[in-house]
Amino acid sequence: MAEPLLDVQGLVKGFGALRATDGVTLDVRPGETHAIIGPNGAGKTTLIAQLSGDLRPDAGRIRFAGEDITALGAAARSHKGLARSFQITSVYREFSALDNVALAVQAHAGHSFRFWREARRDDALRAPARAILDEVGLGSRAQVLSANLAHGEQRQLEVAMVLATKPRLLLLDEPVAGMGPDESQRMVRFLGTLKGRQTIVLVEHDMDAVFTLADRISVLVYGRIIATGTPQEIRANREVRAAYLGEEMDA
Amino acid sequence: MNATLVVEQVLNGLQFGVMLFLMAAGLTLVFGIMNLVNLAHGSMYMVGAYLAVAATQWTGSYIAGIALALLGTLAVGVITEVVALRSLYERDHLDQVLATFGLILIFNELIAIVWGRAALFSDIPQALSGHIELFTNLRYPVYRLAIIVVGLLVALLLWYVVSRTRLGMLIRAGASNRTMVSALGVNIRLLYTAVFGFGAALAGLAGLMAGPIYAVQPGMGELILIQVFVVIVIGGIGSIRGALAGAVIVGMVDTMGRAFLKPLLGVLISPTAAESAGPALASMLIYLLMAVVLALRPEGLFPARGH
Amino acid sequence: MVLLVVGLALLALVPAGAAYFDQPFYVDLLRRVMIFAIAALSLNLILGYGGMVSFGHAAYLGIGGYSVAILAYYGVHNGFLQLAVAIGASALVALLIGAISIRTSGIYFIMITLAFTQMLYFLGISLEEFGGDDGMALAARSDFAGLIDLGDSTAFYYVVFVVMVVFLYLIHRIVNSRFGMVIRASKSNEARTRAIGYSPYPYRLVAFVIAGAMCGVAGFLLVNHTAYLTPDFMHWTRSGEIMFMVILGGIGTAVGPVLGAFVLLLLEDIISGMAGFVGQHWQLFIGIFLVLVVLFAKRGLAGLLPGARRDG
Numbered sequence: 001m002a003e004p005l006l007d008v009q010g011l012v013k014g015f016g017a018l019r020a021t022d023g024v025t026l027d028v029r030p031g032e033t034h035a036i037i038g039p040n041g042a043g044k045t046t047l048i049a050q051l052s053g054d055l056r057p058d059a060g061r062i063r064f065a066g067e068d069i070t071a072l073g074a075a076a077r078s079h080k081g082l083a084r085s086f087q088i089t090s091v092y093r094e095f096s097a098l099d100n101v102a103l104a105v106q107a108h109a110g111h112s113f114r115f116w117r118e119a120r121r122d123d124a125l126r127a128p129a130r131a132i133l134d135e136v137g138l139g140s141r142a143q144v145l146s147a148n149l150a151h152g153e154q155r156q157l158e159v160a161m162v163l164a165t166k167p168r169l170l171l172l173d174e175p176v177a178g179m180g181p182d183e184s185q186r187m188v189r190f191l192g193t194l195k196g197r198q199t200i201v202l203v204e205h206d207m208d209a210v211f212t213l214a215d216r217i218s219v220l221v222y223g224r225i226i227a228t229g230t231p232q233e234i235r236a237n238r239e240v241r242a243a244y245l246g247e248e249m250d251a
Numbered sequence: 252m253n254a255t256l257v258v259e260q261v262l263n264g265l266q267f268g269v270m271l272f273l274m275a276a277g278l279t280l281v282f283g284i285m286n287l288v289n290l291a292h293g294s295m296y297m298v299g300a301y302l303a304v305a306a307t308q309w310t311g312s313y314i315a316g317i318a319l320a321l322l323g324t325l326a327v328g329v330i331t332e333v334v335a336l337r338s339l340y341e342r343d344h345l346d347q348v349l350a351t352f353g354l355i356l357i358f359n360e361l362i363a364i365v366w367g368r369a370a371l372f373s374d375i376p377q378a379l380s381g382h383i384e385l386f387t388n389l390r391y392p393v394y395r396l397a398i399i400v401v402g403l404l405v406a407l408l409l410w411y412v413v414s415r416t417r418l419g420m421l422i423r424a425g426a427s428n429r430t431m432v433s434a435l436g437v438n439i440r441l442l443y444t445a446v447f448g449f450g451a452a453l454a455g456l457a458g459l460m461a462g463p464i465y466a467v468q469p470g471m472g473e474l475i476l477i478q479v480f481v482v483i484v485i486g487g488i489g490s491i492r493g494a495l496a497g498a499v500i501v502g503m504v505d506t507m508g509r510a511f512l513k514p515l516l517g518v519l520i521s522p523t524a525a526e527s528a529g530p531a532l533a534s535m536l537i538y539l540l541m542a543v544v545l546a547l548r549p550e551g552l553f554p555a556r557g558h
Numbered sequence: 559m560v561l562l563v564v565g566l567a568l569l570a571l572v573p574a575g576a577a578y579f580d581q582p583f584y585v586d587l588l589r590r591v592m593i594f595a596i597a598a599l600s601l602n603l604i605l606g607y608g609g610m611v612s613f614g615h616a617a618y619l620g621i622g623g624y625s626v627a628i629l630a631y632y633g634v635h636n637g638f639l640q641l642a643v644a645i646g647a648s649a650l651v652a653l654l655i656g657a658i659s660i661r662t663s664g665i666y667f668i669m670i671t672l673a674f675t676q677m678l679y680f681l682g683i684s685l686e687e688f689g690g691d692d693g694m695a696l697a698a699r700s701d702f703a704g705l706i707d708l709g710d711s712t713a714f715y716y717v718v719f720v721v722m723v724v725f726l727y728l729i730h731r732i733v734n735s736r737f738g739m740v741i742r743a744s745k746s747n748e749a750r751t752r753a754i755g756y757s758p759y760p761y762r763l764v765a766f767v768i769a770g771a772m773c774g775v776a777g778f779l780l781v782n783h784t785a786y787l788t789p790d791f792m793h794w795t796r797s798g799e800i801m802f803m804v805i806l807g808g809i810g811t812a813v814g815p816v817l818g819a820f821v822l823l824l825l826e827d828i829i830s831g832m833a834g835f836v837g838q839h840w841q842l843f844i845g846i847f848l849v850l851v852v853l854f855a856k857r858g859l860a861g862l863l864p865g866a867r868r869d870g
């Protein structure tokens with residue numbers, strides 16, 4: 001078995017008396033789509049914030065591509081190739097869709113202490129950004145102010161920005177949250193096209209999406225991973241059923 | 252440098268510190284709870300000072316003057332909150348800063364219209380005039396001692412209210428979780444107005460006590476306001492404990508710096524260099540202290556919990 | 559764009575018009591207004607585009623002013639050298655203040671920038687050698703080796719005019735460059751900006767230093783304009799006024815700060831010149847105006863102009 005791309009050992013994060021992350025150990029193999037599911041309040045948001053570097057864990061260790069990144073902040077992790085999307089759409093509302101993606105391209109095109117040339121006429125930024133917008137299906141909406149995009153389109157833009165940083169690992173925080181069934185299906189289909197060439201950690205509520213996309217699933221309950229396995233194994237796991245899935249699984 | 256001089260300056264530092272605290276207490280609660288930057292807090296200090304002078308003259312009684320000034324500042328604070336500041340809670344800090352900056356201009360001019368621009372002088376009441384011999388060779392003004400006592404009593408009272416009463420519980424909860432407090436069925440608007448008016452009255456108290464010591468004039472509030480900002484940055488936003496600690500530290504450092512920095516530098520370097528560098532450094536001391544605190548503890552020394 | 563060109567052309571014609579109508583006073587007034595427009599432009603770079611609510615921008619007016627006045631006091635009148643020192647000193651002070659304050663945000667940032675400027679103000683007051691509280695007369699205007707004579711009111715007017723136009727263009731370039739996109743993105747959404755791989759701190763700090771240096775130039779011009787330096791250059795109400803110019807004109811717009819400076823200072827000039835109650839208590843009316851603008855006209859004057867848009 002290949003060495004894991006992401007290797008998390010004994011992660012702990014508490015807020016006062018509450019232990020939102022309580023000893024999480026997790027590995028993500030190169031190329032796999034690894035879903036993290038769990039009931040509300042299980043600590044998914046806290047966990048993903050620690051993986052992305054937005055929150056510092058109280059204890060534990062995070063290794064990425066063989067390197068200890070526990071002490072690195074979000075920006076530094078992005079440069080190592082670990083990129084996140086946000087559960088609540090978090091795009092630059094007063095910029096166009098193309099600007100948004102171009103900003104993500106620019107972050108990985110050397111330093112930005114360049115004061116003179118107009119960034120919007122810089123083909124080194126615009127061309128790759130256009131290509132990525134085309135790839136996620138937003139090509140025709142490139143010039144629209146992102147605040148004016150439909151919710152589903154903003155979610156697509158969110159993913160486009162993450163892809164633009166050329167990540168080795170995608171951390172997707174509920175990519176289909178709030179989407180209608182059509183939009184949601186389109187997004188799942190798109191994520192499916194990334195499968196295999198892109199390692200993905202997918203935190204998601206939508207069970208259809210999870211079971212369609214995931215190679216492996218980890219179940220998070222009260223800040224702990226209670227099971228990890230293939231979708232079939234997770235379906236069959238008694239503990240998981242008792243703790244969380246219950247009826248939903250039978251449907 | 253002799254011991255009596257040091258003790259005297261320590262008392263002066265404490266006296267300045269409690270004045271800063273009275274200002275900081277209201278301001279830090281308004282910061283912490285309403286998330287409002289209120290530059291016009293210094294105006295309440297000014298209003299308190301002027302009302303005390305006027306009311307004392309009018310009634311001929313110092314006690315009545317104080318009472319009227321406190322009630323008056325409370326009323327001005329409540330009116331300001333209801334008329335202007337209430338609509339600013341949901342605005343960003345930039346709007347708050349500018350609008351309250353505008354309020355300062357308005358208050359200063361209103362004061363100038365009523366009382367003129369020249370500084371007023373108010374007398375120390377008969378009962379508190381004179382000096383008291385604390386120990387041999389140290390005679391200290393009774394009035395300044397009274398300020399220290401009043402300030403410490405208010406600190407004690409505030410501590411009791413905030414940590415032991417239902418109102419205090421709401422204030423603390425409001426500082427960390429606004430939605431929770433409104434979920435408890437408490438009238439947030441009323442709570443905010445009460446906190447604001449109360450803070451204004453405390454600033455007014457500081458102002459009316461300052462009257463006989465400093466000049467009473469338009470714009471007197473802004474000077475102390477910026478020093479109070481330093482207090483809050485050092486102490487940590489939203490915490491009464493931090494305000495008290497920050498106020499005493501700033502009061503002491505500022506007073507000591509002005510009293511002893513020049514002679515100290517005179518010994519360390521040369522008297523002539525100290526002549527010019529001493530006062531310059533002394534006036535910068537609290538700001539440099541703020542820079543050091545920020546470098547070491549950006550959240551201040553005693554940040555409010557839940558932030 | 560057309561409006562901008564027309565406006566600038568009118569400004570360029572002011573000295574000729576003033577001479578024709580024999581009203582030299584207006585050259586003086588508009589020169590002062592344009593100097594503050596330069597200060598407001600520089601603040602807009604960090605406030606409007608960078609989202610940094612700095613309540614201490616007058617500090618750099620003071621640093622620029624003191625650089626010139628102190629050099630002149632010691633007999634150094636070379637304008638190029640004075641300008642270089644004014645820019646360098648302002649940049650350095652901005653670097654020190656920025657390095658500490660940009661680590662914080664929100665209310666802290668506002669209070670800290672205000673407090674540090676107040677510190678410089680008190681430092682100015684305690685400098686007895688340079689007049690302390692009262693300030694001192696500028697020994698002589700900056701000397702540009704016969705190239706330009708700042709003593710000539712019209713020539714000085716055009717110097718200020720050119721600096722303002724150049725700064726308008728410079729800031730336009732900066733905010734649309736890669737650098738500008740990063741500070742604007744950091745303002746718009748900091749978490750997202752970190753997530754895609756930027757650390758906002760160094761970019762914000764550099765923007766803060768650029769704005770400080772630009773305002774230092776305004777200080778250089780202002781002291782030559784007044785020919786007198788006082789610590790009041792750095793008075794906190796100055797900082798508030800400059801900030802208000804930015805908001806009044808239209809925050810984050812290219813020409814907003816210039817508009818704001820013109821409207822505020824001309825308005826001040828008009829009502830403070832009125833006889834009786836209004837003139838005596840003009841600050842009351844400015845205060846009311848300020849509160850009303852903040853509460854009801856958030857988009858500023860630029861939002862009212864046809865064709866004027868945000869650089870967005």
